Amino acid sequence: MEVTQAPSRTELVKRATDLVPLLRKHAGWSEENRRLHDEVVDAMAEAGFFKMRVPTRYGGYESDTRTQAEVTAELARGDGSVGWTMSVWTIPGWMVGMFPDEVQDEVHATPDVRVCGTLSPSAMATPKEGGLVVNGQWGFISGAQHSHWQEIIAMAPTPDGAGLWPVMALVPMSDLEIVDDWYTAGMRGSGSVTTVARDVFVPQERALPLPAVLQNQYASVLNADLPMYRTTLLGVAAASSVGTVVGLARAAREVFFERLPGRKITYTEYDSQREAPITHLRVAEAVMKIDQAEFHAHRVTGLVDDKGLSGESLTLEERARSRADVGAVCQLGKEAVDIFNMASGGSSIYNSVPIQRIARDVQVVNMHALMLPETNYELYGRVLCGLEPNSPYI
Structure with a gap:
């Protein structure tokens, strides 16, 4: 090409x-x-x-x-x-x-x-000559209906047969069933449905042991020296996840100020919300939170990009901090959206007003298992205290 x-x-x-x-x-x-x-x-x-x-x-x-x-x-x-x-x-x-x-x-x-995917090992794989046969299902598969392939995780026997380990594999979407079950409070447009594998054969070359992948042991020869592949999977996943929350927070700011001129504060003497000191305090606080979220987004993306260029490995503390940066983006972005949402008045609950959808969407992102602020802060805190991380996803 x-x-x-x-x-x-x-x-x-x-x-x-x-x-x-x-x-x-x-x-x-x-x-x-x-x-x-x-x-x-x-x-x-x-x-x-x-x-x-x-x-x-x-x-x-x-x-x-x-x-x-x-x-x-x-x-x-x-x-x-x-x-x-x-x-x-x-x-x-x-x-x-x-x-x-x-x-x-x-x-x-x-x-x-377009390739959708997951890191959840919610399927089983059994060896068959030339590859694996996979059965199981995966939830929260965003964009599945517009995807050509899915990256899946399944539990498979270890090479010595003594136990199980997760394997990462690529499967054409035509080999999977889609369950239309995405009825949710937010992020509805993402189409994050469930996909199902029934006796799907995966050739051996399309399956990699996840523990090796998490240790940067990739199978590609031609990509070995590319900066964007000289880093960790979880580091890339963390850095690739922050943009949505930053964008939602910016959207909340934008739509709030679009509606601000001419708005009253009902049941008060304020004929203009723009003149009320509480408005000044709250919008300043919200915008500062967006600035802080952008700092953490820039730090985590900059770290991953710099390491890719230099070829240096992320330290354990840097890997844990990357998860914490994601948590900070989520927390700060949601707090900013919440401020603008609560200050938007009762009329903002109508579907025609975007702030209600923005608030629901940012809430859903904050509940993602790899982005939940409290979980990510705990992981970072453990490492700062000299303890081993309590998750392999680091």
Whole structure:
């Protein structure tokens, strides 16, 4: 495939900004239908976003995580579900690069290929000549209905047969069943349905032991020296997850101030909410929280990108801090959204007012197991106190 000049971070972010009106136009449809609108997915492909975390030999851009996060933030400013699904697609899409090069050739034979995925080992795999047979299911698979492949995790016998270990594998979506069960309080447009495998055969070359992957033992030869693959899976996952919350917080700020002129504070003598001191205090607090969230987002993406360029490994403390940075982004972003939401008045509960959807979306993101602030802070605190981490996902 011909290698083209990759667009700059500035250009990719501008493309995302240009899509914001389209995303807002279809946000209500996506929420009602519990999946992204086809026009939105097509526009994302045309903008080149599915190429960001793809090697240049496949026509990709090899964008760094800072670029991915800033693009995702702009998309989430238009619709949180779009930002979230984009971030999810970039993580398993990047994970394709861990597999043998011939497997990557197969996956990237599809233009603008989209790969959904999970890190939950909620299936079983049994050995069969030439590979594994997988049975089980995976929940919360964002973007499944618009994906071509899924990265799955299943428990399989260890090579010595003495126990089980998780394996990571790639499966075409045509081999899986989709259960339409995504009826949720928020992030409805992400279409994070359940997928099911029934006696699905996975060739051996499309399966890797997850413990090896978590220790940076990848099977690709051609990607070994690429900066974006000289880092850890969890580090990349952390850095790739922050954009959505930043974008939602920015969206809350934007839609609040759009409605502010002319708004009264009902049952008070304030004819203008803009004149009330409580408004001044609360909006300043919210905006400062967004600034703080952006700091943590920049720190975690910068760390992963710098390590990829230098080839240095993340220390245990840096890996734990990356999880804590994600937790801080989530906590601060949600607190900012909550302030703007509560200050938006009773009229903001109508579906036509975006702040109610933004508040529900940021709440759902905060409840994600790898992003929950308290869990991530505990992990970081354990490491700071000299204890072993109580999770392999670090």
